[in-house]
Amino acid sequence: MKILAVSDTHGDREVLATILKQQPDLDGYFYAGDSELPADDSLFQTYHAVEGNMDFDPNFPMSVTTTVKGITIFMTHGHRFGVNFGLDKLMAAGEAAHAQLVIFGHTHQLGVEERAGMVILNPGSISQPRGQFANLGGTYATVSWTEDKVHVDFLKRDGSIVAPLSRDFLQA
Structure with a gap:
């Protein structure tokens, strides 16, 4: 199973279309x-797609829970879960959804970790990055899930992988 996660384009529609061409x-x-x-x-x-704090169309859901090839994914923007102050509320929502992968945005800072058997992923902002990796000019992520391993790559706007940021998580 391989999926893509992106967040926080803030009106940059073209980059979302470009990413689809980069990752067909x-x-x-x-x-x-x-x-x-x-x-x-x-x-x-x-x-x-989910609603962010800068989305004003009420037809976006606040969260999405779906299963892709046997992997349950929970996604939300993060602002309603206080992600600027920690991931505990987000993790609780992921656990309630029985998620193996939790995707969120809002902070504009990329990151990935494994907690309580869940991979927690923020792909960063593709258009307005912040924090330690802002100099990359925006990022998105791909997640490859196999029977024994989860592999996460962060990619720049041009589709190139930022190899030093790649992470593997072994599955029990």
């Missing part, structure tokens, strides 16, 4: 909020 034929595409686009934009026929 994946098993799932996930957008973690703050597009500032209407929920009926044709891009969201491909991307699962």
